[in-house]
């Protein structure tokens with residue numbers, strides 16, 4: 001396996017690009033960020049905001065919130081630093097965790113109004129099923145809903161400005177043409193979030209499109225009527241997850257009391273959904289050879305908080321690459337499937353070239369705990 005020379009991201013990450021020196025595009029972004037004239041970006045931001053800012057008698061922007069450290073930070077700075085009057089919109093995840101609930105309450109206690117969009121569980125479950133069995137990602141509907149729900153609320157409430165957080169395509173590397181883009185629109189959503197499966201495709205999977213309204217992106221006509229503009233805050237001020245964490249923690253925001261979720265390195269990310277912290281990341285691992293711990297340790301290296309060597313050592317202590325046992329029983333119950341059906345599907349999505357197989361049968365080898373035997377390790 002080939003790894004980035006600076007961080008520990010493998011070449012198997014989709015859309016991964018290495019330069020001639022073997023450095024990945026996300027690591028190169030760090031250098032680019034230093035070149036950016038952040039003062040002028042801030043002025044640009046101020047001038048945009050001044051066109052939307054209200055006197056407080058009505059909401060003037062939408063902040064999509066999961067209740068995580070970054071979205072809580074967004075809401076707080078948009079109000080306290082930029083003097084805006086946000087309405088927070090939360091798309092309820094596949095299965096909300098206790099700490100996720102408490103952090104949404106934290107945000108509410110900070111004085112924010114929050115609209116929670118809770119898709120009907122019956123159709124949502126069908127979409128999780130499609131995500132899991134057809135696309136190899138149990139959280140497929142969540143990836144879509146977090147982007148459609150705030151836009152739908154924006155249209156319904158007539159609030160044209162939506163402030164998103166970081167542009168993941170810029171921060172973590174994506175197609176070069178999109179990474180400089182500071183807008184989030186239907187095109188961005190379809191290109192980066194839907195795994196090639198549009199919401200209209202689910203009709204062929206037997207789901208009634210009228211049952212998943214929360215997941216439909218508003219029509220162009222609606223978008224134009226309200227004049228929706230979606231901006232990434234990370235385009236206008238340098239994105240720093242530790243700064244975000246510090247600010248919200250000081251105010252009472254909670255890390256996961258149970259420590260890092262399965263497969264992760266830190267205890268302060270992806271806490272709101274039971275299937276994201278664990279299953280989604282594990283499925284990423286079996287398909288692409290890396291999961292949440294790799295992502296998080298790469299961020300530590302790029303921020304100069306950790307050397308590459310230390311990250312490799314820390315990686316070995318994480319549970320990345322082992323079955324996310326904490327949530328599997330709940331997930332089986334949620335979908336009404338057996339452990340064998342679960343395992344068969346996992347095997348179907350596993351990149352066979354990354355893991356040991358039985359020479360005679362060609363079947364994937366498993367250890368005593370049912371875990372795959374990997375052929376690679378960051379080095």
Ligand SMILES: [Zn+2]
Nearest residue numbers: 004007024027
């Ligand atoms: Zn790198």
